[in-house]
Amino acid sequence: MQVDFVRFSIPAGVNSRLTDGYSLIIHFSENNSRFPHSPHFSEETSENSSEEVSENCYYISEAGRGERSSSRSNRVKVYKASLVRAEDVKELHRKLKKVKGFTGVLSSDVRVNREAIMRRKVDVILDSEERELDYPSVKLAAEKDVIIEVSLSKFLRVRGFKRLKLLDETRLLLRLLMKFRTPFVLTTGAEMIYELRPAKQLCRFFQFLVENESENESRLRWDKVMELNRKTGERIYRRLLDPNYIMDGLEIEDVLEEM
């Protein structure tokens, strides 16, 4: 059931069901395809959907959950985004020429990630078990306003010592992100349905990570972490789905009709 895409969602809603808590799933794919056919989700056609759906955005509903599958609250908004996988800088440059729209870069090489942060086209550095980010990259991301994804699913894919190492690295990364006020989002980073978790559960997971630091003096504050996460999430949401949004601090208030 492993499928070739990365999904991430902004924890904005406050609900308990598996997908209900997510106001948005951003579907990253290399060939800009629609959500893959899955027995778990069914795509809504425009006849079923009463709301207007843009070119890059559409709705899916959770299938196989019996009576709830057709309910309105079961619908998930999906936004199509471009995924660039690169193992060296040359490959990154080559692939970036072809992509458009909201773009995420997935790489295990720290040099590729640093180069990606400097590119104008790149919006988010996606997370995986092998991703490496260093101190200058995080600082640079804050200057260039590139979002760093911090995902849960990498912890679900590994066990034992590897998970311990990942937990430690993530804790350190969060400290760096907070130090430079780098925009970041806490996401599920799910590649399959079983890796999705409700938003609140996701928050509790990272809260535990943040609040159990050993150094008392320099302990991170969870409310500060969530504040930055929420701000970034809202910005992504508005940028992708609000037609009046132009850039931060600039938006269309009202359009006056000509007399």
Next chain:
Amino acid sequence: MRGLPPALRRKRRYVAFEIVRFQSDEQGSDGVDKLEARDFLNELWGIVLSLYGEWYGNLGLKLEVFDGKKGIVRCSRDKVNALVVALTLITEIKGVRVAVITTGVSGTIKGCMRFLRTSDPKTSEQ
């Protein structure tokens, strides 16, 4: 012997959870339809011990209610997040792929039962 006064009693919390499997995967690889409480507890204890170790792994765990899909786990009041982390990290039970989602936290079993009964996510604590 009289019971301990309230101030000295152990403070507990009850976490309601739901095990999600989808219709196409409803039957596990071994043909098992319903999950057993023992298998769930084994998996949970495995994660707790591997994450926190034997000393810090004392979360005061007890499975209060379990019907194969939904249940309630008891833990110490200050270990709620630790338990939620352990529940989050469960990916399979006895070879069956699952996702465990927490639906609510309460101070009493009675209060926690409403998270099991309700199917409306807006009424849950989450």
